[in-house]
Amino acid sequence: MTTTRPTTRGSMTDVDLEYARVRAVLDRPTLRLMSRPTSGVVLAVFRTVFDRDVQYVPADRMHLQVEEHVTRLQATGARVPASEQPAPQAQAQAQAQAPDENRPNGRALCREWVTAQWLVRSNSPDGDEQYSLTSHALEALSLVDTLSSDRALISESRLAMIVDAVHRWAARAEPDPAVQIRRLDAQIAELQAERERLASGDEPAVVDEDRMRDGYTNITDLIRQLPSDFKRVEEAVASMHREIVEDFRNEVRPIGEILDDYLARTDTLMQATPEGRAFEGAFELLRDDALLLRLRDDIATILEHPFAAGLTSAERRTFRNTVSILRQGIEDVLAQRRLLTGTLRDQIVAHDVVRDRELDAVLRSVNRRLAALMDGGGLRDRVPLELLPPVAEVGTLRERFYDPDTEAVPPLIEEPDDDVFEELDVESLRRHGGPLLAELRTVLRSGTAESSDRAFHGLPPEHRRPVELFGLAHLLTGRPDFETAAATVPHHTVRPDGTAVTFTMPTADLAPPVPSGDDDTLEAR
Known part of the structure; x- marks a missing residue:
């Protein structure tokens, strides 16, 4: 009879290592969210509040929605999470005022979920507080969506996707140029044969609805993982942000060494974590506008297939918004990276070397004084030490000093010179004033001219100022030949x-003359 001895690695067996690894996975926020008795309520609230098109929810609205949804589920008999209970006096007062003392507190629940790393509370660009899901919550929702969908775990499209991916990366990993040339020739020959077949009039090979739906399901599985992947990169950058700021605050090295170190870490920021390196590779691919445009066109082509008639409006909208999900995820990660860069810049700029030296000198003097007291004193000696320094008694200080200009006598007012201004009369004022409507009306009614421009040119030079054209247009308003004139006539002013000065404007026919007794008719016309 033989016995199998456990394989040891150091002082731990294989089962101990596996147990530690499994416990580390089970302690992750994602599985803690999935394993709680109230996880069904929490995930249902997250999916309802954070729709596929909603990433951020204002704090006040979030509290109200959480309280409303949890209360509704509690009424149906579901086991809901218990929020923090208020103080005894506040609880007694709430029970006296509200008939339902067991109503959940939306604010307290959101606070607990933030502590559990399922929610993130941040500030919007407008300064208002808002909530968003963490990568752990998004990963749990994605797992629920995957398990709740009807799909085959092994299908033709999934295997074809794996085979195509392996073939494509194997072609890129091939170091022999001759082998790569043979691969390219085979692809070119295959594509050329397909093109010749279609050019000869053959029908294209259209995929049936079942296979198309299978391929659509595999694609949506990958798309469903994108928000959690982007959020994981964003959280990795935020974690690095906190670490760098903490290291900067605790730094005791010279300022030049600090600047070199942090500038180098800023340059290699996205290469410092696996998530950052993966995002850099995806960003190089996704910032190609032509590629995103082709992706949008391909999505539209898939939705035009007959199988898409069985999709719901929410599924079609989610699939169509794939490009928007990619752009928003990239923008969130870049915004977090800009925040980190800005924080580093502010920390470097605000780092006061003189103040640090002064504080260091004070601390060294305190240490020297303490060393002197310890050398000259016994074990039971007491040193009077005030917690706060005494208040300095300072008399009233002058806020203003003597200024001779404040007591100087102001200069005398000069007598006005009466000869500075020219004398004005009524004629000079009229010459620079508005149009002379009386003179214009008289010449238009006189009947001596056949048109308004000739009547205007018959006036004396002092009555043919440029401003008189406004008066002429005012008197001729209402005449059809003036308002609908196709040509203009020069008017010399x-x-x-x-x-x-010469201006051009329409003219009106004055024949037959308008009766002189009707003043309002001319102006009305």
Whole structure:
């Protein structure tokens, strides 16, 4: 009879190592969320509040929605999470005022979920507080969606996707140029044969609805994992952000060495974590606008297939928003990286070397004084030490000093010179004033001219100022030949200083003349 001895690694067996690894996985927030008795309520609230198109929810709205949804599920008999209970006096007062003392507290539940690393509370660009799901919560929701969907675990599309991916990466990993050339020639020959078949009039090989739905299910499984993947990268950058800031605050090295170190870490920020390296590779691929445009067109082509008629509106909207999910995930990660860069810049700029030296000198003097007291004192000697320094008694200080200009006498007011301004009369004022409507109305009604422009040119030079054209247009408003004139006629005007200026405007026919007794008719026309 033989016995099998456990394989040891150091002082631990294989089962101990596996147990430690499994416990580390089970302690992750994702599985803690899935394994709780109230996980069904929590995940249902997360899926309801954070729709596939909603990533951030204002804090006040989040509290109200959580309280409403949990209360509704509690009424149906579901086991709901218990929020923090208020103080005894506040609880007694709440029970006296509200008939339902067991109503859950949305704010307390959100606070607990933030502590459990299922929610993140941050500030929006407007300064308002908002909530968003962590990568752990998104991963749990993705797992629920995957397990709740009807799909075959092994299918033709999934195996074809694996085979195509392996073939593509094997071609990229091939170091022999001759082998790569043979691979390319085979692909070119295959594509050329397919093109010639279609060019000859053969029908394209259309995939049936069952196979198309199977391929769509595999694609949506991958798309469903994108938000949690992007959020995981964002959280990795935020964790590095906190570590760098903490290291900077505890730094005791020279300022030059600090700057070199942190600038180097900023340059290699995304290469420091596995998530960052994966995101850099995806970012290089996704920032190609032509690739994203082709992806959008391919999604539209898939949705035009007959199998898409069986999809719900929510499934079609989610599948169509794939490009938006990619862009939003990239933007969130880049925003977190910009925040880290800005924090480093602010820390470097705000680092006061003089203040640090002064504080260091004070601490060294305190240590020297303590060493002197310890050398000269016994074990039971007491040293009077005040917690706060005494208040300095300072008399009233002058806030203002003597200024001779405040007591100087202001200069005398000069007498005005009456000859500075020219004397003005009524004619000079009229010459620089508005249009002379009386003179214009008289010449238009006189009947001496066949058109308004000739009547205007018959006026004396002092009555043909540029401003008179506004008065002429006012008097001719309402005449059809003036308002619908297709051509304009030059009007020669004379400014008050004697310079001539020509303007063009429509003209009106004055024959037959308008009766002189009807003043309102001319203006109405």
